[in-house]
Amino acid sequence: MGKQPFTLPPGSKFRLEEFDPGYTGKYDDDDDAKKDAKENLKRLYELQEMMYAQGKRALLIVFQGMDTSGKDGVIKDVVGAFNPQGAHIHSFKVPNSEELAHDYLWRVHKVTPARGTVGVFNRSQYEDVLVVRVAKLAPKEVWSKRYDHINDFERLLSDCGVSIVKFFLHISSEEQVERLRDRQETPSKQWKFSPGDLDVRKQWDEYQRAYEDALTLCNTEHAPWYVIPANRKWYRDLAVSTILVQTMEKMDLRYPDPVPNIHSYSVE
Ligand code: ADP
Numbered sequence: 274m275g276k277q278p279f280t281l282p283p284g285s286k287f288r289l290e291e292f293d294p295g296y297t298g299k300y301d302d303d304d305d306a307k308k309d310a311k312e313n314l315k316r317l318y319e320l321q322e323m324m325y326a327q328g329k330r331a332l333l334i335v336f337q338g339m340d341t342s343g344k345d346g347v348i349k350d351v352v353g354a355f356n357p358q359g360a361h362i363h364s365f366k367v368p369n370s371e372e373l374a375h376d377y378l379w380r381v382h383k384v385t386p387a388r389g390t391v392g393v394f395n396r397s398q399y400e401d402v403l404v405v406r407v408a409k410l411a412p413k414e415v416w417s418k419r420y421d422h423i424n425d426f427e428r429l430l431s432d433c434g435v436s437i438v439k440f441f442l443h444i445s446s447e448e449q450v451e452r453l454r455d456r457q458e459t460p461s462k463q464w465k466f467s468p469g470d471l472d473v474r475k476q477w478d479e480y481q482r483a484y485e486d487a488l489t490l491c492n493t494e495h496a497p498w499y500v501i502p503a504n505r506k507w508y509r510d511l512a513v514s515t516i517l518v519q520t521m522e523k524m525d526l527r528y529p530d531p532v533p534n535i536h537s538y539s540v541e
């Protein structure tokens with residue numbers, strides 16, 4: 274895929290300015306990457322089928338990123354390769370009153386993937402140390418404890434057979450402006466334009482700092498963060514699919530043994 278570090282060893286400080294959001298590795302353009310991208314998607318489908326058949330392990334994929342960073346796009350382009358029967362996508366919005374009446378991980382834990390399936394989070398538990406911190410929805414004494422809670426929660430899932438992989442879709446501030454303007458101007462995209470996104474954009478730097486802390490404090494062996502260069506959509510998809518293939522290849526997925534003496538049955 275190329276040389277840029279996509280992740281750092283647990284304990285290292287993530288500094289987002291050290292990651293180039295426009296990086297495209299050894300590839301010049303979309304055409305150049307097409308073959309590898311297609312192979313990745315085919316392999317993902319095969320691996321997921323094995324996971325479903327085996328029914329022992331689960332995979333949780335977390336997507337986070339600033340508005341317009343491509344969370345919806347990567348879900349369509351990469352997650353779309355999986356058989357929908359064994360994949361569940363959850364988008365986390367502003368918590369409703371029932372969710373707010375519980376601890377903040379309650380709504381998350383309920384939708385973690387069952388054995389044999391893939392769970393995809395479009396936003397996640399990390400909103401509780403991102404928007405909650407930057408928009409001051411809770412005081413520091415409250416959100417600062419959450420990094421440990423989240424690490425413990427992810428450890429619990431991992432101990433129970435859930436592999437976890439977390440992607441931060443990294444775009445530049447300039448790229449975000451272009452994408453917001455595109456949403457404003459293109460009729461088929463105008464439904465995505467929300468004036469509220471402009472207020473969030475004003476807090477770009479605060480969000481980058483909040484992301485750096487989340488990535489640094491919650492980057493563990495069992496639930497690593499990857500910073501995905503996301504200015505180029507085709508490279509974003511290629512990088513995510515490559516890391517997913519690598520993650521799933523390490524999950525020891527196998528088809529279960531067939532029934533004993535399978536050939537002794539006569540199928541007529
Ligand atoms: P999208 O993910 O496509 O931007 P929305 O426009 O509905 O979807 O945005 C979801 C909103 O919900 C975001 O502004 C996000 O910050 C907010 N949100 C998600 N989780 C929380 C949370 N735990 N507390 C407060 N706001 C949250």
